[in-house]
Amino acid sequence: MRRTLSTLLPILLAFQATAVRAQDAAKFVQPSGQAQHQQPRPAAQATRPLTNADVREMVEAKIAPEVVVEKIKASPCDFDTSPGALGRLKEAGVPDALLLVMVMSPKCAPQPQPAPPPRRVAVSVPAGTVVELETAYTINSQLTRKGDAISFRVVNPVVVDGQIVVEKGATATALVTKAERGGHFGRAGRIAWMMKEVTAADGSRIPLQFNGRMVGDSKGAKVATSMVVMGTLMWPIAPVVLFHGFKRGGNAFVPEGKRYDAAVFAPATVHVTARD
Numbered sequence: 001m002r003r004t005l006s007t008l009l010p011i012l013l014a015f016q017a018t019a020v021r022a023q024d025a026a027k028f029v030q031p032s033g034q035a036q037h038q039q040p041r042p043a044a045q046a047t048r049p050l051t052n053a054d055v056r057e058m059v060e061a062k063i064a065p066e067v068v069v070e071k072i073k074a075s076p077c078d079f080d081t082s083p084g085a086l087g088r089l090k091e092a093g094v095p096d097a098l099l100l101v102m103v104m105s106p107k108c109a110p111q112p113q114p115a116p117p118p119r120r121v122a123v124s125v126p127a128g129t130v131v132e133l134e135t136a137y138t139i140n141s142q143l144t145r146k147g148d149a150i151s152f153r154v155v156n157p158v159v160v161d162g163q164i165v166v167e168k169g170a171t172a173t174a175l176v177t178k179a180e181r182g183g184h185f186g187r188a189g190r191i192a193w194m195m196k197e198v199t200a201a202d203g204s205r206i207p208l209q210f211n212g213r214m215v216g217d218s219k220g221a222k223v224a225t226s227m228v229v230m231g232t233l234m235w236p237i238a239p240v241v242l243f244h245g246f247k248r249g250g251n252a253f254v255p256e257g258k259r260y261d262a263a264v265f266a267p268a269t270v271h272v273t274a275r276d
Contacts, residue, residue, distance in 0.1 A: 049078035052085055055102065056092050069101050077105050119274040123163045125206060129264040131198055132156050133172050133210075134257050141189040141214075141252035142181040150174050150193060155259060165201055165270040172198035172208060172262070182249035188215050189251035195262045200270045210262035214252045 050072060058068050079085075079102045086099055133152040144150070151171055158166035178192040195210035 049076040051078050052080050052089060052102075055079075055094060055098060056089060059092070059094050059098070065095055065098055068098055072098075072101055072105055077102070079103075079105070120271050121163060121274045123160050123165050123270050123272055125158075125160050125165050125200075125264055125268045125270055127264050127267050129158060129160065131158055131166060131172070131206075131208060131262045131264065132259060133195075133198075133262055134259045135254055136171075136256065138256045139191060139214075139254035141179050141191040144176055144179040144191060146176055146179050148176045148179070149196075150176060152195075152260070154198065160270075163272050163275055165272060166198055166206065167201050170199045170201075172196075174210075174212070177211075178213075180252075182251045188249040190215050191252040191254065198262075200268070202271045204268070204270060206268045206270070207265040208262040209265040210260060212254075212260055214254050 055068060055072070058071070059065075081103045086103075089099060090096075132155040134155050136151040136153050139150055151173060154166055154168055154170040154172060157164045157168045172195065174193040174195045176191065176193050178190055180190045182189040190213070192211070192213040195208040195212070197205040197207050200206050
């Protein structure tokens, strides 16, 4: 029995040592199917533009012209296509076909220069400059109140020193100073306004001077005459005569498109794009 144990003991110790080494080795072995961690690759560097030296080098390396052409088409280029540079490439053995591709390559064309910004000038608009306006819509004294803003359109552009300071169609604004609807006994409606400002070409406001007014259809004289005649001839029907006194006068209307001339109230400066 002792002899048997003595024989098996070295075998068991050797097996145990082998198992320990196997476990240590397994720590460094990645299981199959598990994604391996790779070092990140450096970002690709930007492609360097081809130069005359690159074309010459490819030709001296006996690369087929067709391959060189495709390389030029697929790459940014910075070729020197001056007569002297082309002559030196010709002497180095670069075929005329490649020289033509270098010259005609759109990537070799000079970049277009950005257009210079438009020149701005300051134009002084003197007081008294005439601005022709028209009503932008129909104005009704019955629907308008004192203090309301009403709009006008500029009929023709205003030009000062050869520059347009107020464009055609620009908006002008006026404030209503009186608005009365037609009243009893034939009293006519009335509307009056005071021009305030017009929008200049640069978006600023130019003060304007103009006072406008419109009176509706008055029936006062007609009502008074009718009352006198009927009151004299037919005094027993005085209530009927009095009823005629309730006949209303017409409201004041300013039709769309009616034109007026306003004037610049105070000097103003407008910054506009120069008309050369």
